[in-house]
Amino acid sequence: SPKMQGVAASVSESLGNIRPWLQKVTTQAKTTDSKYFTTTRKGEIFELKAELNSERKDKRKEAVKKVIASMTVGKDVSTLFPDVVNCMQADNLELKKLVYLYLMNYAKTQPDKAIMAVNTFVRDCEDPNPLIRALAVRTIGCIRVDEITAYLCDPLRKCLKDEDPYVRKTAAVCVAKLHDIDPLLVEEQGFLDALKELLADSNPMVVANAVAAITEISDSAQTDTAADMLCWSGQLINKLLTALNECTEWGQVFILDAVANYTPTENNEAQNMIERVSPRLAHANAAVVLSAVKVIMKLLEMLDPNSDFVVSTIKKLSAPLVTLLSSEPEIQYVALRNINLIVQKRPDILKQELKVFFVKYNDPIYVKLEKLDILIRLTSAANIANVLAELKEYATEVDVDFVRKAVRAIGRCAIKVESAAERCVSTLLDLIQTKVNYVVQEAIVVIKDIFRKYPNKYESVIGTLCENLDTLDEPEARASMIWIIGEYAERIDNADELLESFLEGFADEQTAVQLQLLTSVVKLFLKRPTDTQELVQQALSLATQEADNPDLRDRGYIYWRLLSTDPAAAKQVVLAEKPLISEETDLLEPNLLDELICHIGSLASVYHKPPAAFVDGRGGGQVAKATKGLPSRLAAEAGGAAAAAAGAGGGDFGAGTGAPGRPAVSVIPTQESLIGDLLDIDMSGGATAAAAMAAASASTNQQPVDLLGEGLDSLLGGPAPSATSPVPPSGASAAAGGSGADSLADIFGGLGGGVGGGLGGGGGFDPPMETWLPAQKGKGLQIEGRFLRRGPQLSMELRLRNNAMQQLNGFAVQFNKNSFGLAPAQPLAMNPLAPQQSVTTLLPLNTKGPVQKMDPLLTLQVAVKNNIDIFYFACLIPMYALFTEEGDMDKRVFLSTWKDIPPENETQFNLGSYAHDADTASTMLRSFNVFTIAKRSVESTDMLYQCVKLTNGILVLAELKIVPQTNAYTLSLKSRHVEIYPGVHEAYLAVLKG
């Protein structure tokens, strides 16, 4: 081919350069082979042909060497095939090997001629010298010519039973070679059984190679029989673990990798396997260590996470992982990529080892970047000072990527460790002062996130940020800056000028910046409508009339429509409070993480991608295609939700709610997807706002659809039947459904969810009134009351009855300090109360009052004053009244929160039996702001993972287990504040009893 010639030419050209030197060498030393690289003359093929057919043995050998050298540099020497094959019968082993090497390369291109070699192969397979027998069987498997393959079977069968282990171990691998050429032939000829027999061989290397071959064959098995035949049994695993001690380092890796594919059936077995594998952690070969870690990580999933055994095993893993970091840099890199996974799965393992991830000045850049990633993952309030000092140091290094990552990491620290936020922000400001362009831009991107995490806290730095406006040339930084301007437009005097200046170059901006610019201008308009009308019109017309991007146009139309129909609604949508962002960054999806844990040490763990993402489909078998997953804890062990939520459950979560495939907005996305996220920010904000708004309007019996009613049709110049038709998803997941890809649908989704939620909130049951102040104590005034929640509003409903003989007036109410800071949101509005008259009034409450922990926790002491006296009474706040509407969270946040809370905080309650199924229960609880985050079913037992957020921000995570036959409900609660459990328990009982 012309390409080949090109390569050959370039090679020969460069070889020409070393020729003079080579000539010198060849005259000096007899044994050097480099002279063979010099055959570049014209007619050399012809000469070689002659030499290959020479009478003299040494000449022939020289010629073959020249041929191999030419082959190496990419020259086509296939025309010499018959001549080289002629040399095959030589009794010189070295020459034989070279000829075989040639054959492997060219047999495929010359199948008819390759047949000539068959007889020699077959004869060599019977040679008295085992080295030659092995060489023959090793080579013949690499010759992928059908005609030859047929001849291979008999010799291979003999070699598999050869008396010499060297031949057997080579034959074992040959079965895998043959399987790759013709899988059915291997099955028909019974080679799989022969291979299985080799697993019991007395020689460890034969066993190891047989394991390797079987693993490969079962990975690509085409038929069920093959897959079944090669299924590992516990007994076999046991044998292999015994053989482990005697194998070479490579053999140990083959065996450990095979063992990792086996899932034991009993806990004892898993524990026993861990015990037998863990000595490998002290092996000098990093591959052995990592494969052992893989096996152990997988088996740990099956065991009780609180058992001593698991705790001590986890402890054992840490040191070997750290040791890998003193290996060569390439191994360090592989180790770091794996540690990144392991730390996500089990954050405790390397908690104490922060310092080993400090970057060394001379580390290769790929090691530095990986270390930095892990450093951030291990950062906590306890070590933040050390980390921050390091990051500061890194931010002054030379490598741009590394510096950027370090700057970003400082921001991440601020978000992760609240107590250090201030220090981090001031460090970032220092860095901005350096005026190094990429540092400034990176800092601005990350400060945007800090603003979102701590609203109204660090806005004083906006001035400094604005000074650097002109230097921003990266879209992400520009978009971030524009977001900041829009978000804080009321505090930036010249926000309109700034945005206007961006708007001038609107057409040249990237989509992410355009979208952000549009939103920010609208925000500005809503905040300062008087002087920015022109600006907003300009922005809207740019977006709707001049932009080609459909997302941009759609968003423009929506804003336009919103602003023109109902500016108040627009305000609620665009300026809505945003959901908090999560602390953890760049977390892998739990089910992907679980899959990757099963691939520790392999390429998948290096790429952080499942094998299917980078391996050609061609090699994948039809049978064993299923992705790997971690085993779950055995049913007998199901003591709590911890294991389910922490590990095995991960995979099921995704399926549980059928949530959209894209991650929810609340997790800070990876660097690459950040631009996409900017798209999302406002849309999701809008969605929640819309939900809130819809809820409000629903409770006042208005039609929420109004907002997008016929007005939209006229705007778009046609009927839009789809506008109102989407069926709202269940309220639970709607708010989290924000996906930038289809933002229009999102708004509807959000709205629909809001409607459902709002109506649900109104439809909950109301508790009966309780008598709080009997008439005899109240000098004739009797007070009954209850707590109600309507949407976001918590109120106290009071029925006052005048049993006295005179008119009562001058009512006022006051609350004592209480655990949740409840206080009347407004004064008690009461007209004078005539004798025997009773009046019911609603007292709206807020939680801005002074806080003092009460005992019992939910006690509320109330003072009521009237013209007679002041009366005191105490009542109990029902816990559910304190459940806020912000309890919904992302599944991953739920998962990580669950893991963060120490297991000793978990408490279980038996709730008794109820007729409702899981979905009904979920709906009922939802109306009390108990949000179902995920649902899964294990052996027909339904598990609901729920979350409640109290008015004071305390999170309570719950696992509700429902056994369908008995309808027995079991509740496990997890929160950092165990005092509230009784209240939550009560609340569940109250709700479920209806």
Place this chain on the structure above:
Amino acid sequence: MIGGLFVYNHKGEVLISRVYRDDIGRNAVDAFRVNVIHARQQVRSPVTNIAHTSFFHIKRSNIWICAAAKKNVNAALVFQFLYKMVEVMGNYFGKINEDNIKNNFVLIYELLDEIMDYGYPQNTDTGILKTYITQQGIKSQTKEETTKITNQVTGQIAWRREGIKYRRNELFLDVIESVNLLMSPQGQVLSAHVSGRVQMKSFLSGMPECKFGINDKIVVDSKRQEPGATSGGGNLGGGGKAGHIAIDDCQFHQCVKLSKFDTEHAISFIPPDGEFELMRYRTTKDISLPFRVIPLVREIGRTKMEVKVVVKSNFKPSLLAQKVEVRIPTPLNTSGVQVICMKGKARYKASDNAIVWKIKRMGGMKEWQLSAEIDMLSATDKAKKWTRPPISMNFEVPFAPSGFKVRYLKVFESKLNYSDHDVIKWVRYIGKSGLYETRC
């Protein structure tokens, strides 16, 4: 598994190309050259995926050694194998460079055929390989001989052949530690660890069983519990009365019986013949840092800088450190340097952007100083900010900074008539600098 192995020179020309699997074609050889060796940017990862093929590479001087694979291979194994391959080649023909590779290409192909089959690493022990890959041709060998070879290659003790005889049974143990330190300018230890290895050279007859004893806390403790001695002996407190150290982690040569170490904390093994690395270990606690560097950098205006560096040796006065070298980085725009030092020789090396201060020998508990004035060219400061790299140190001291001690090494060979007492044993401790850096 591995689909192919390629060796390139610095220009990207192929020196060795051995394809093991059908899924790796000739174009893979070119893909790596074009995308990695000839890539404009510096290599950002040792693993590169090009068109569904993954390339793993390491570099030795100017030589690129690359493994290509199509499947989801064990990445750690691939790199370990590449290191091993380099080691084997080194053992056969010395330094890895273009000339040596070209001169030995037939041998290399023979080795590659032997140490890897269908992408699976086979026996890679040089000692064993040398018994049958000799480049001499072995057709003449007798049946007994070949059987012996094949048994060794595949055997349980694949690292030692039988029938070794020495007139004098002798062994050498070198404890070689490298001390790694990162210190803040204020003298705070940011991180420090010792990575040590025990290098053994054995000339022992037969198949001797060895037992190796060290002063690791765990090992010592478990030993002490056996005879029921009073408890509390292995107390914490670092180099307590018995001088036990806390080894964070250790790794052993494949000859050491790991399961025995795990259960009994005993290090027992049948050693390979000749030199090998018996164990590797790592400690982080109670390291006695042999040197302390105290930097003082003062920038006087834009074109002048004053540097003062004090080096303190912190070990017994009777001991001597050797090959002490302090490297003080200088800005890229340095135009001239005046150095004064009390001891040793100091020189500004423009090519390294550093002042190199060499001290041949330095006793313990000494304190020496260097001061330098650095002149810089101005005007370029805006273009490239100079970030002060840390001051680094090199040295060699005749003790183990971790406190590691060899307690015993006993040799048992039941079949031959020599006992532990007849074996001549030598132990030596060397402490070297690893990355020994002080920020300034």
